[in-house]
Amino acid sequence: METSYIIKIDNVNHYYGRGSLRKQTLFDINLTVKSGEIIILAGPSGSGKTTLLTLIAGLRSIQQGSIKILGTEIFKASNQKLLQLRRQLGYIFQDHNLVPFLNAVQNVETSLSLNKELSKKEIRRKAEMILEEVGLEQHMYRNPNQLSGGQKQRVAIARALVTEPKIVLADEPTASLDKNSGRDVVDIIQRLAKQRGCTVVLVTHDNRILNIADRIISLEDGRLSVSKGELLLDISNFMSAVNDIESNQINSMIANLNSQEFADFLNKLNREFKQLLQTLNLFKDHSFNNKIDKIIKVISVKIAQVIKAEQVTFFIVDSERQELWSKNAIGLNRELISIRIPFNTGIAGYVASTGRSVNIPDPYNDPRFNRKIDLETGFKTKNILCLPIFNSQQEVFAVAQILNKAGDIPFDSEDEQKIFLLTKSLGVILETSILYIQQISLWREEEFFES
Ligand code: ADP
Numbered sequence: 001m002e003t004s005y006i007i008k009i010d011n012v013n014h015y016y017g018r019g020s021l022r023k024q025t026l027f028d029i030n031l032t033v034k035s036g037e038i039i040i041l042a043g044p045s046g047s048g049k050t051t052l053l054t055l056i057a058g059l060r061s062i063q064q065g066s067i068k069i070l071g072t073e074i075f076k077a078s079n080q081k082l083l084q085l086r087r088q089l090g091y092i093f094q095d096h097n098l099v100p101f102l103n104a105v106q107n108v109e110t111s112l113s114l115n116k117e118l119s120k121k122e123i124r125r126k127a128e129m130i131l132e133e134v135g136l137e138q139h140m141y142r143n144p145n146q147l148s149g150g151q152k153q154r155v156a157i158a159r160a161l162v163t164e165p166k167i168v169l170a171d172e173p174t175a176s177l178d179k180n181s182g183r184d185v186v187d188i189i190q191r192l193a194k195q196r197g198c199t200v201v202l203v204t205h206d207n208r209i210l211n212i213a214d215r216i217i218s219l220e221d222g223r224l225s226v227s228k229g230e231l232l233l234d235i236s237n238f239m240s241a242v243n244d245i246e247s248n249q250i251n252s253m254i255a256n257l258n259s260q261e262f263a264d265f266l267n268k269l270n271r272e273f274k275q276l277l278q279t280l281n282l283f284k285d286h287s288f289n290n291k292i293d294k295i296i297k298v299i300s301v302k303i304a305q306v307i308k309a310e311q312v313t314f315f316i317v318d319s320e321r322q323e324l325w326s327k328n329a330i331g332l333n334r335e336l337i338s339i340r341i342p343f344n345t346g347i348a349g350y351v352a353s354t355g356r357s358v359n360i361p362d363p364y365n366d367p368r369f370n371r372k373i374d375l376e377t378g379f380k381t382k383n384i385l386c387l388p389i390f391n392s393q394q395e396v397f398a399v400a401q402i403l404n405k406a407g408d409i410p411f412d413s414e415d416e417q418k419i420f421l422l423t424k425s426l427g428v429i430l431e432t433s434i435l436y437i438q439q440i441s442l443w444r445e446e447e448f449f450e451s
C-alpha cells in the first residue's frame, strides 16, 4: 500500500442533473482518514453527506477528483475492482435495510453468502457469534418485524461487520432511534470497530453521539471544514459533559485550566458555538435551553473561581418586557432559581439601563442596591462588581454580576479587566440563549395557529 492512509480523497467535485439543471453538490473535497480512526461526518440535511459517503463506498461513480481506498484508486475503476472493494467495506444504512422475510441470522448470512471459502455451517456460526456480540442472542431467529428499531439496527451492524471489513461506513444509523437505543447502537459500533481495528466514517447530526469520534468534520453546502473538527470535538465533549452535569467530569475538564487557558477555552467555545448550533441542529433539541443554562452555570462557577469571588450571576436583558432575567441565580438551598427584576431597579438594572460598569465596595450604603434579593435568597452581599455585556450592535443585552471577593476586600481594576475579557467571550452563548427563548415562543405561536 502506498501510504498509511486508508481513505484518501483529493479534489472531489460532484454534480447532480444535466444541462441547465446541473447543480454542484460537492465542492473540492479533500480528506484523509488513517487506519483505525473513527470519523464523524456532521452537517445539516442536504449538505452532501450521503453523496460523499456513497462515493467513498463505490456505490456512486466519481465524476471529478480522486478517491483511494486501501491504496486503490476508485475513479474510473472497473466493475471488477469496485466489487472487490465493496467486499472490504461494511455499509450501515439509516433504515437498517434488512430483508423482511429473513430472520436476523439469515440477514447477517447474506453478507457472507459470496464467500466461497466458508461452509454453510461456518457461515451460520459466524453469524450467530456476531449477533451475540451485539447483544441479540435472544432474538436471532426473529424476523425484522418482531424486532425493535434498535434491535434491527444492531442486526444491520452485525451484517456490516461479520465480513470483518477494514472500513465501516454508516449513514445516520441512529436517525430513527430514540435516545437510548441510539446511544447503544453507536457504542456497539465503536466497541466492535476498536476491537477489530476498523476505520469508521459515521454520518450524523445527532449531537449526543459526537463523543465517540476521534475526529469530527463537518460539511456545509457541499464544502468540508476540516479545521474546525478538533474544536468541534472539544466542544462536543464539553456539551456531552454538560448533559451529565452531576458527573463532575465537566468540572474536572475546566477546573485545572489556569485563567489564561480558561479564557482561551471560552473564546473557542464562543467562536464555535454558532457553527455548532447550525451543524448539529441543536435548535431542534428541546432540552437545549436547559443545556445552555447548565453551560452558563458551569462557566460562572469557573469565573468565580478565577476571580476569587463567591458568586457570579448572569442576567439577560429582555427589552420587550423591560426586565432582567437571571440565568443562574442560586436560592436558599443552593438550587438554581430564576429571578426577574424590572429594568430600573437594583445595581444590575442600573448597569443594564446605563451601559456603565460599577464597582461597589459597600452595597448596603448604595441607594441603587436592592436588598430584597438578599432577603429572598438568604445571601449576604458584601461587595459587587457589575458589568454590561454588549451585542454586535453595541446594545447591552446581558449583565454580569460578581459578588463578594474573597477576604472581604473590594474588587479592583484587575478583576474588572479579567471579567470584561471572560464575559466578552460569553456573548454568543448568551445571545443564543435569548434566540432560543424567542424561537420557543415562535414555536408556541405556530402551534397555536395550527391548532
Ligand atoms: P445529506 O445526506 O447531507 O442530507 P445528500 O448528499 O443526500 O445530503 O444531498 C445533497 C444535495 O444533493 C441535496 O441538495 C440533494 O437534494 C441533492 N441530491 C441528492 N441526491 C440527488 C439525486 N439523486 N439527484 C439529484 N439531486 C440529488
Ligand code: MG
Pocket (backbone or CB within 6 Å): 049, 050, 051, 171
Ligand atoms: Mg443523507
